[in-house]
Every structure is written in structure tokens, then in C-alpha cells.
Amino acid sequence: MLAKAIFLDIGGIVLEINWRKTVEALGVFDRSQQDQIWSVLGSAKIHLELERGNATPQEFFAFVRSELKLSPEAPLEEAWNQLILGPLPQVDQIFDRYAGRVPLYALSNTNRPHYDYFMKQFPVMKRFDRILTSFELGHRKPDSEIYMAAATEVGLSPSEIVFIDDSPANVDAAGRLGFRSFHSVNSVSATLEILQRHFSN
Template sequence: MTPAPRAVLLDLGNVLVFHDNSLLFRRLGAQAGLSPAEAERRLSGTGWTAANRGLLGAEGIRRDVCGALGVDLPAEEFNALWSSHFTVHEAVLPRVEGLVGRVKLALLSNTNVLHAAFLRPRLPVLGRFDHLLLSCEVGLVKPEPAFYQEAVRRLGCAPEEIAFFDDLPEFVQAANALGLRGHVFTTAEAFDAQLKALGL
């Protein structure tokens, strides 16, 4: 029988929080007098990856997004709008809380400085994680192997001792290729069943 994992590595978006990108494009478009589809099209070429790698700070993100949309929103208004599409996934939090102290816990997320600043105070459980690996702070993004390898290094476990949960199958496949025990996250109930199957 395979022993239970010593560590659990979690994604942020659509795991601990939901993000409704269509709502974000609708709200940004409304500010610029554009359709949601046009707002999405204009933003598809902007520096998402640069922001996620930490190459753009808060002001750089505001300038890039506003420039692409042809509007100029003050920082306070922009920052609120930019993170207005998140809701905390309340159903999963008790299950995550239940892992504290039983395994090493870490977060592995592609995110930018504004979203990280918005979400940290809304997820107090993150303060009980052993490690938070945010792409904008580490300078790496999933599915780059080096990002997963940095998580393995910080957790101090062998890859096969780490269970990884992400909503995107390609990110799970990248983890599996490095020897982690990757699982596609779908619902809080399925997560519960996956943890039980792992002996957690």
C-alpha cells in the first residue's frame, strides 16, 4: 500500500477561490465602453505572464490594462475592479484547515501582486501554510518544471511524498511528469474523497 503523502501542494484559483473571468471582462469592458468580448480580446495580448512573473508591479499592471482598454482609472478604483471577480471557496476551507498540522501544506499559484494582496487577508488559512509559492514572488510560472521543483525543495520531501491539486489538467500533468502525485481539483466533495483515498 502506498503511504499517505507527507505534504499537500494546492493551487489557488478555482481551488481556494473562484475567479469569474467573464465577470471581470464584463466589468472592465463597461468602464471602457467595450463589449466583454472586445475587452477580453484587447487584454489577451497584454502582460499577464509578465505580471505573473513579478515583472510588473501594481502600477505596471494598471498602466498595461488601462492602456489596452483605452481608459485611465485611478489606482484605488482599478485595484478594486481588477480583483472584483474573486469569491472565496468556503466549502473547501474546512477540509484545508483539517490538513494543518497533519501534513506540510504549501500553495503553488500563478498570480500577480494585486491579486495576491487582495486575497491574502481573505484567506486567513494561508497564514497556517508552511510555504506560499506565488509566481509573482518566485519569478516562475506553472507549468515550468523549475516552479514545481522549487516547491519540492522548500517542502523538503521527495516528489512522490507530495500530493498536488490544481484545476488545470495540464498543470497536473506537468507535476506528474516530475514524480508528484497530481490530482485534478473539481469540487470540495471530490477533494474530500481524493484526500481519503490518499489516507488523509
């Protein structure tokens, strides 16, 4: 069966992400302290629920302010968005080569503040045919439900979709469901090599 669509993760595939930039924007520069903060924030239940659309940004930011003992004036949403550095170098090559020829979708664990930020700041994000987000689908990778919901949304079976993600766990989960699933991290050339094996130039 021929592949008919492309699913790309956003962070590490299209945009460069560095969570330390958020912690630095909050005034913390000691790396061990940064690790401690992110181990709390990154794995907090409310963060995961924010990405599933089950918690509001206001609830999440209130949790962060309380957990880190931040003042009400701290620019928390601005700091939260600082982890999104911008498009990977040459990432437009993916869209130049495949946009208009193969449906290009994003499938991402993300949240409303990050979504609003990258859609406003980075024009490359508007080159996707559609962006499928965890907070809209109600599940997050590597939950099996998000992959199947995304495939249903675009009207294709998993075996017809080439999926590329920077997380081995996400890649493995998609592969078990029948997606043509591949790993790439911060490398447009590696992503292009994968796509070239499935789609003609």
C-alpha cells in the same frame, strides 16, 4: 513511498474565481466583448510577466489602461481583484481535516495585487503552512521550474507531494515531474476524495 505534503492550487481549489467580474467592474457587460477583452489581457505577455514577478503592478495597470482606453480615474486595481469571489463552500473542511497533521501548501499562479487582496479578505488563506507563488518563485505553471522550485522550498521530492490543480495542463506538467498530481475544479468534495486516498482521516 508515503506522501508527506499537500500542494493545492488556489483558484478553483480553495477560492472561487470568475474573471468576468473584473470586466464587469470596468463597465463591460456584453459577453462577446468580455471575451475579447480577456483574450487580450489574460494572454498578454505583461500579464504573464506580472505573474512571474518580472513586471510591476504599475506597469501592468498602465498597459490595461492603455489597451482598454480607460481614464486615469478608473478603479482598475479594485476591478482587478473582483475576479476573486471568495472561498469555495465548505473549503474549511480540508484544513479542519489535515492542518496540523499534513503540511498544507498553496502553489499558485498569482500576482502581488491578488495576493495582498486574498490574504487580507479571506482568513482561510492564513490556514496554509506556506503559500508558494509564481511571482515569488519567478516561474508560473505549467513551467517545470516552478514545481521543482516549490518542492525544493519545502525540502521534499515530487513523489512525496500530492498536488491538486484546476488546470489539466498544470496537472499533466506536474505528473511528468513525478508529483502525485490530480485534477479538481470548484469541488471541495472531489478534492477531499483525492486526499483521502493518500492520507488517513
